[in-house]
Amino acid sequence: MNPNLSDWDDDLPPEPEEAYQDLLRALKRKSGFGLFFVQCTPVEADKFIVKLPQEIPQKKIAVLRFVEAIDNLYQPVAEFVKDKQIDILLIKGLEYSLYKYEKRSFGEITEGQFSNLTSVPHILNHLNQQRERFRDDFPISFVFLLRSFSINYFIHRAPDFFDWRSGVFELPTTPEVVEQESNRLLREGNYDKYLKLTHQQKIERVIEFQDLLREKHQTDNRKVNLLFELGNLLSATKEYEAAITFRSQALKIKADDHEAWNNQGYALFKLGRNEEAIAAFDQALKIKADNHETWNNRGIALGYLKRYEEEIASYDKAIEIKPDYQDAWYHRGIGLKDLGKWKEALASWKKAIEIQPNDDSSWDWQGNALNNLGQSEEGIICYDQAIALNPKHPHAWYNRGITLGNLGRYEEAITSYDQALKIQPDDYESWYLRGNALSNLVRYEEAIASYDQALKCKPDDYTAWYSRGGALIKLGRWREGNHSISKAIEINPSFGKALLDIQKKHIISWFQQKLCLKKLVQIWISFLRLIGFRR
Incomplete structure (x- = not known):
């Protein structure tokens, strides 16, 4: 975050080396209570902590470090300075108390602004309220070692405390520190590790990147690498727009990085910008045509655009490059399914399972394929395998329930739906189909309760209203049943017309049956007369 320097009056000198000397002079002269705010990186802070006692040997200097958030500073200080x-x-380390309040709106790094907060961080509210106690009880100079964004918080959210400052200073950053810290961030860069960071840790890491990108000693080459890595971090935080922004800056400088184009395509895909995503994947493939992951990602984006033939061709290319690439076999099956080619899809999922036997999703899809090919019992075996691998796989339980219901095994189907609903209590489909299974068992009261739950999840579903109405009528609750069916027709008038057409067909069929019976009686009488039968 880039603070508005005009808010700092004239506290921050233009040259950090001058500021450092000013800070030393001020601390030498100061006796009694004073507040000093020093902008620096954590590495610079550690160096300053070691160096300051050597610079001012006549002063007794102590360090109070925080490694987690606090809401009260007075008490820790009182305990620390006692005797x-x-x-x-x-x-x-006071910034740890501010990270959780940092509601970032990421954009161009040169345009970072102070976040508009709806509340004052507890620690700053505490400092505002306790400033007189700090002054009266602690006749010492407080030196807060902070990042620039933290100082900005003091300016805007602790103005009463901040107004008593003796000065704001910036420690100089050496090229060696910039190189060291940049290399550390790049070396530690790992998407999977980013996913495991807490929200506050991700915010902290983003701020580190942005601070280093602004450093005047930063080289262009390292800047590009930092921008790429920051894009990966932001993707892990699901800040895809920001990831695209920073990565685009890097790609303007270094356009031949295939991995960056691939990652850019992924971020665009996550935002639903599939045409742009495909263009980014194509750019990556121009640079490195044998990247199986990019071909696979391209296929997924094409699938979302319903360009299924191209989608499958992309997976085929990925498999040609890496025949044991399970992810491509898996997604290829989905693409073939979308084309209605269940037999070929089944072969793809079987291959995916051959490569990775513990993939519960492939087992689930294999079950779906077998069902659609009329092999329901085999399908159930696949669902059971998926569930054995992942008991919390709601779709496997749900699909198992559908298959059992189609086989007339309604009790078992209900058990499967119940398991699915333990995992996803708001799954409309499971509640609805559970109701149907209960209706088939003539357990109408329970069926109605299930339909009611389905309608809580999806109030405008006409099929649940209609099925509920049918169950009510079968219980003799005609008024409620008719109201429920009327609700279904109100939601979907075309359904009402279709329902009326069905009723008409039933009536016509009934009359036709009556007419056929009358004709049959006439034929029978004629036959009896022919053989000489008399009453």
Whole structure:
């Protein structure tokens, strides 16, 4: 975040080296209570902590470090300074108390602005309220070692406390520190590790990247790499727009990075911008045509655009490059399913399972394929395997329930739906089909309760209203049943017309049956007369 320097009055000198010397002079002269705010990176803060006692040997200096959020600073300070003679107290780590309040709106790194907060962070509210106690109880100089975004919080959210400052200073950053810290971030960069970071840790890491990208000692080559890695981090935080923004900056400088184009395509895909995603994947493939992951990603994006033939061709290319690439076999099956080619889809999922036997999703889809090919019992075996691998796979339980219901095994179907609903209590389809299974068992009261749950999840589903109405009528609750069916017709008038057409066909069929019976009686009488039968 780039603070508005005009808000700092004239506290921050233009040259950090000058600021550092000003800070030393101010701390040497100061006696009693004082507030000093020092902008620096954590590495610079550690160096300053070591160096300051050597610069001012005549002062007694102590360090209070925080490694997690706090809401009260007075109490830790009171306990720390008790029975100690301290002239200067360095406080490091207060930013941990601010990360959770950082509601970032990411964009161009040169346009970072202070976040508009709806509340004051607890620690800053505490400092505002307790400033007189700090002044009266602690005759020492407080030196807050902070990142720039933290100082911005003090300016905007702790103005009463901040107004008593003795100055704001910026520690100089050496090229060696910039290189060291940049390399550390790049070395630690790992998408899977980013996913495991807490929200606050992700915010902290983003701020580190942005601080280093602004450094005047940053080289162009490292800047490009940092931008690419920041894009990966932002993708892990699901800040896809921001990831695209930063990665685009890097690609303007270094357009021949196939991995960056692939990652850019993924971020665009996650935003539903599939045409742009495909263009990014194509760009990556121009640079490195044998990247199986990019071909696979391209296929997935094409599938979302319903360009199924091209989708499957992309998976085929990925498999040609890497024949044991399970993900491509899996998605190829889905593409073939979308084309209605269940037999070929089944072969694809079987191959995916051959490569990775523990993939519960492939077992689930194999079950669907077998069902559609009329092999329901084999399908159930596949669902059972998927569930054995992942008991919390709601779709496998749900699909198992459908198959059992189609086989007339309604009790077992209900058990499967119940398991699916334990995992996803708001799954409309499971509640609805559970109701149908109960209706088939003539357990209408329970069926109605199930339909009611389905309608809580999806109030405008006419099929649930209609099925509910049918169950009510079978219980003799005609008024409620008719109201429920009327609701279904109100939601979907075309369904009402279709229902009326069905009723008409039933009536016509009934009359036709009556007419046929009358004709049959006439033929029978004629036959009896022919053989000389007399009453």
